[in-house]
Amino acid sequence: MNKPATIDFATATAIQIPAAATGTQALHDLVPGEARDSLLAVHDVLCRKLPQDRLAIYEAGGGSCSVLPPELLSRSKVTVVDIDEDQVRNNTYADEAILGDVQTYSFGRETFDLVICYNVIEHLPNVDAALLNFRDALKRGGMILIGAPNPRSLSGVVTKYSPHWFHVWFYRHIRGIKDAGLPGEPPFPTIFHPLVTLPRLEAFAAANGLDMIYRREVESPRYPEMRRRSPLFAALVDAGVAVLNAVLPRGTDVRRGDYHVILRKR
Numbered sequence: 001m002n003k004p005a006t007i008d009f010a011t012a013t014a015i016q017i018p019a020a021a022t023g024t025q026a027l028h029d030l031v032p033g034e035a036r037d038s039l040l041a042v043h044d045v046l047c048r049k050l051p052q053d054r055l056a057i058y059e060a061g062g063g064s065c066s067v068l069p070p071e072l073l074s075r076s077k078v079t080v081v082d083i084d085e086d087q088v089r090n091n092t093y094a095d096e097a098i099l100g101d102v103q104t105y106s107f108g109r110e111t112f113d114l115v116i117c118y119n120v121i122e123h124l125p126n127v128d129a130a131l132l133n134f135r136d137a138l139k140r141g142g143m144i145l146i147g148a149p150n151p152r153s154l155s156g157v158v159t160k161y162s163p164h165w166f167h168v169w170f171y172r173h174i175r176g177i178k179d180a181g182l183p184g185e186p187p188f189p190t191i192f193h194p195l196v197t198l199p200r201l202e203a204f205a206a207a208n209g210l211d212m213i214y215r216r217e218v219e220s221p222r223y224p225e226m227r228r229r230s231p232l233f234a235a236l237v238d239a240g241v242a243v244l245n246a247v248l249p250r251g252t253d254v255r256r257g258d259y260h261v262i263l264r265k266r
């Protein structure tokens with residue numbers, strides 16, 4: 001991200017965007033695999049459990065593309081808050097895009113049916129403040145969808161303990177994303193607040209009026225992506241993973257690099 005995590009909200013700007021664009025990258029360019037399957041299951045839960053009329057959706061750290069199915073987006077008013085000016089400018093699907101910090105930006109109580117915070121909490125120093133803001137902005141029965149990297153996985157540990165330049169190198173040379181690391185382009189610096197760890201997130205949610213109604217750890221989409229793009233590198237990583245899984249307690253799979261959860265406000 002280009003900006004520090006603190007921002008002067010005197011300068012926070014709201015940009016009105018005509019209408020949610022169709023053809024949003026609903027499945028986020030995910031290659032076939034567990035992450036994609038889980039996102040489809042998440043779509044199913046949201047479509048079944050959210051009210052069937054017009055929805056108010058808050059995408060926290062929305063960036064420039066949405067993980068929601070077009071069916072849901074097309075009947076929603078979508079508000080995005082993002083701290084990165086370029087991300088806000090490049091956003092085409094929101095009805096309103098606000099330059100702001102999700103840890104401190106607050107909406108009126110019980111404003112939204114759904115809050116989405118996808119691949120964002122790992123970048124926040126105050127995850128607790130952000131989650132409480134999301135909860136307060138939700139209507140009763142409203143839901144928060146969180147997607148995040150699992151700090152207790154191989155990719156989570158590598159991401160947490162490696163320097164940012166390595167993330168940029170990985171995105172450019174292994175993932176083949178030429179613009180990686182340029183202003184407004186991922187990867188964004190990661191922090192990994194303790195609440196990003198799934199059991200802690202679940203306990204914090206339960207203590208703050210939020211029930212976890214969906215929880216799934218999935219193989220990081222980087223594995224199928226690497227196998228396709230860089231088979232030799234992928235074979236090395238797969239071999240390392242097999243050794244780690246063999247020596248770690250039974251049932252551990254360090255490939256599970258990401259998770260999806262849905263929290264529902266009591």
Ligand SMILES: C[S@@+](CC[C@H](N)C(=O)[O-])C[C@H]1O[C@@H](n2cnc3c(N)ncnc32)[C@H](O)[C@@H]1O
Nearest residue numbers: 061062063082083084087101102118119120123
């Ligand atoms: C990895 S991107 C994910 C974007 C989008 N949610 C997606 O899944 O494509 C992380 C986003 O979080 C935003 N971000 C990071 N810290 C933030 C903060 N404190 N407040 C608002 N947005 C933030 C970044 O600018 C970036 O757009």
